Amino acid sequence: xxxxxxxxxxxxxxxxxxxxxxxxxxxxxxxxxxxxxxxxxxxxxxxxxxxxxxxxxxxxxxxxxxxxxxxxxxxxxxxxxxxxxxxxxxxxxxxxxxxxxxxxxxxxxxxxxxxxxxxxxxxxxxxxxxxxxxxxxxxxxxxxxxxxxxxxxxxxxxxxxxxxxxxxxxxxxxxxxxxxxxxxxxxxxxxxxxxxxxxxxxxxxxxxxxxxxxxxxxxxxxxxxxxxxxxxxxxxxxxxxxxxxxxxxxxxxxxxxxxxxxxxxxxxxxxxxxxxxxxxxxxxxxxxxxxxxxxxxxxxxxxxxxxxxxxxxxxxxxxxxxxxxxxxxxxxxxxxxxxxxxxxxxxxxxxxxxxxxxxxxxxxxxxxxxxxxxxxxxxxxxxxxxxxxxxxxxxxxxxxxxxxxxxxxxx
Numbered sequence: 001x002x003x004x005x006x007x008x009x010x011x012x013x014x015x016x017x018x019x020x021x022x023x024x025x026x027x028x029x030x031x032x033x034x035x036x037x038x039x040x041x042x043x044x045x046x047x048x049x050x051x052x053x054x055x056x057x058x059x060x061x062x063x064x065x066x067x068x069x070x071x072x073x074x075x076x077x078x079x080x081x082x083x084x085x086x087x088x089x090x091x092x093x094x095x096x097x098x099x100x101x102x103x104x105x106x107x108x109x110x111x112x113x114x115x116x117x118x119x120x121x122x123x124x125x126x127x128x129x130x131x132x133x134x135x136x137x138x139x140x141x142x143x144x145x146x147x148x149x150x151x152x153x154x155x156x157x158x159x160x161x162x163x164x165x166x167x168x169x170x171x172x173x174x175x176x177x178x179x180x181x182x183x184x185x186x187x188x189x190x191x192x193x194x195x196x197x198x199x200x201x202x203x204x205x206x207x208x209x210x211x212x213x214x215x216x217x218x219x220x221x222x223x224x225x226x227x228x229x230x231x232x233x234x235x236x237x238x239x240x241x242x243x244x245x246x247x248x249x250x251x252x253x254x255x256x257x258x259x260x261x262x263x264x265x266x267x268x269x270x271x272x273x274x275x276x277x278x279x280x281x282x283x284x285x286x287x288x289x290x291x292x293x294x295x296x297x298x299x300x301x302x303x304x305x306x307x308x309x310x311x312x313x314x315x316x317x318x319x320x321x322x323x324x325x326x327x328x329x330x331x332x333x334x335x336x337x338x339x340x341x342x343x344x345x346x347x348x349x350x351x352x353x354x355x356x357x358x359x360x361x362x363x364x365x366x367x368x369x370x371x372x373x374x375x376x377x378x379x380x381x382x383x384x385x386x387x388x389x390x391x392x393x394x395x396x397x398x399x400x401x402x403x404x405x406x407x408x409x410x411x
Contacts, residue, residue, distance in 0.1 A: 003038025003062050005055060034058045038065060041074060048077065073168050075123055082166060084125075084157075085118030091157050098254075099247050099292060108150045109157070112137060117154075122167045125158070127174035134180070147180035155179070186388050189358035190351055194329060201328035206312075206321060208277035209304060212238075213352030214359075215270035217374050220349040221245055222256055224312045227300040228283045231266065231274060238266040240375060242300070244311055250293040251311055253300060260375040278303065286311045322349065357382075358389050 009028045015021040032049035036058040040046045050058040068074040088109050095102045116133050134151065141147045155172035162170050171177065190198075199210040209223050216238050218226070225244030232239065240262050245254040255261060284305045289295040306312050323341035327334045331347045353374060360370050367390075371382035 003036060003065075005058050005062070006035040006037055007033060007055075008035055009033050009052075036062050038062060040076060041069060042076075046077060075165060075168060081121055081123075083118060084120050084122060085114045087122055087161055087166065088114065088118070088157055091160055100245075103248070105153050108153050112141060112150050113154055122158075122161050125167060125171045127171045127177050130154075130171045130174075130177050134177070138180075144180050145182035148182055151179045187354045187357075187385060188346075189354045189389065192355075194331075195352065195355055197329035198325045198331075201325035202321060205281050205307070206304070206317070208273045209349075210352060211270045211273040213349055214355050215267050215273075216264045217353050217356035218264070219243065219257065219353065219375075220314060223349070224302075224304060224314065224317075225253060225300070226303050228278075228303055229301065231271075231303065233266070233271055233275070236266050236268075236271070238264045238270075240264060244288075244314075246314060247293055250289075251313070252289045252291060252293060252295060253298050254291050256375055258375075258377050260377055262372060262375045264373045274303065281305070284309050318348070354386075357386050361386060361389050362391060364391070 008031070009025055010022045011025050012020045013023050033052040034050040034055050035047050036050065037045060037047045048058075048061060050061075065074070092102060092106050092109070095105065113133070116136060117129065120129065134147075137147055137150065141150065151172070155170060158167070158170045158172055161167050172179070195210065195214050199207050202210070212218050212223050212226065213220075218238075218240060221243035222240055225242050226238075227242070230239040230241055240256055242253050243256050245252055247254075281304075283301045283303050285299055286302050286305070287297050287299040288311065290298045302311060304312055306316075319341070323332065323344060326332050326344055326347050327341060332342050332344045335341050357370055357374065360373070361367075367383050367386075368379045370386070371379040374382065376382045
């Protein structure tokens with residue numbers, strides 16, 4: 001048995017004949033009698049007190065503590081008193097993700113988690129506490145996809161607490177805990193006619209953006225932050241090395257999403273559209289901080305700019321340029337006078353990437369190549385997102401055989 005049990009009601013003193021004898025201490029009859037003491041993994045002494053007549057319970061506790069240390073499941077009693085919110089705030093402060101992700105995680109925890117779970121000590125968590133919180137969350141947050149993101153933040157926080165030795169296991173991973181599941185949805189890509197209808201409804205200064213999104217698969221921020229140096233007209237490639245990003249209300253230049261720099265083929269039609277665009281709207285030099293609002297200034301010659309000669313502001317573009325174009329193309333209704341355009345999340349500029357993916361898959365491009373061109377970190381994600389757009393084996397067979405017969409007929 002690790003450590004020992006101290007009886008604080010008695011002590012051993014030398015008797016008149018120098019033989020040891022047990023005598024009552026000043027604490028006799030008051031307070032808890034037994035103190036179980038041991039040396040923790042950090043080399044410091046730990047203890048826990050037990051009442052009179054519970055010496056066996058103290059011994060069992062020491063045995064369990066020794067077993068936990070040998071199995072690597074030991075939790076420091078002092079650290080175990082840390083509450084969910086105390087650890088959560090520490091976890092957020094050491095989050096290594098980019099600023100926007102950290103701010104979003106802080107907002108999710110502050111609004112939807114801390115009020116319910118914040119005061120609970122980490123070591124006391126049971127799967128039932130998570131199930132109760134999830135049922136309350138369902139009433140407060142109607143969107144299943146949003147609830148899933150919140151649940152993911154809580155699970156990540158508790159996994160970190162397990163790694164830090166503050167709790168034995170993550171209750172979010174228990175079999176009885178069912179995390180929120182978003183209803184399955186399939187990407188429905190625009191048709192070419194819809195792409196060109198939206199393009200035609202945009203002011204001329206922004207139309208070539210559609211060519212870059214639909215013809216090269218760039219994200220909105222990557223289009224807005226596209227510098228002239230990254231368009232390789234001679235070799236037919238477009239380098240994606242940066243994006244225009246808004247962090248805490250300020251714009252910065254930053255690497256692409258998840259730092260996934262890449263090269264995408266530059267089709268002749270897109271190259272022609274960019275050349276014509278630059279003839280009418282020459283590239284402008286824009287200086288912004290790099291990566292974060294207080295980062296070092298970086299100057300880039302951007303292909304696309306606003307009318308004032310500055311970088312395109314995404315909020316202004318979305319509300320006053322993109323949505324009117326969507327309405328003109330029939331995606332959303334025209335608003336009544338004085339009202340705003342309705343939300344059109346599924347028809348944002350990201351729809352151009354979906355169109356790009358559908359065109360490449362229909363042409364027989366591989367998932368791995370498409371994943372590289374889109375800048376996805378995992379080809380599996382690309383497959384899960386677009387597998388329903390891949391031509392079926394029957395369709396490929398018909399096309400292959402028909403092609404053979406067309407060649408024969410032409411001879």
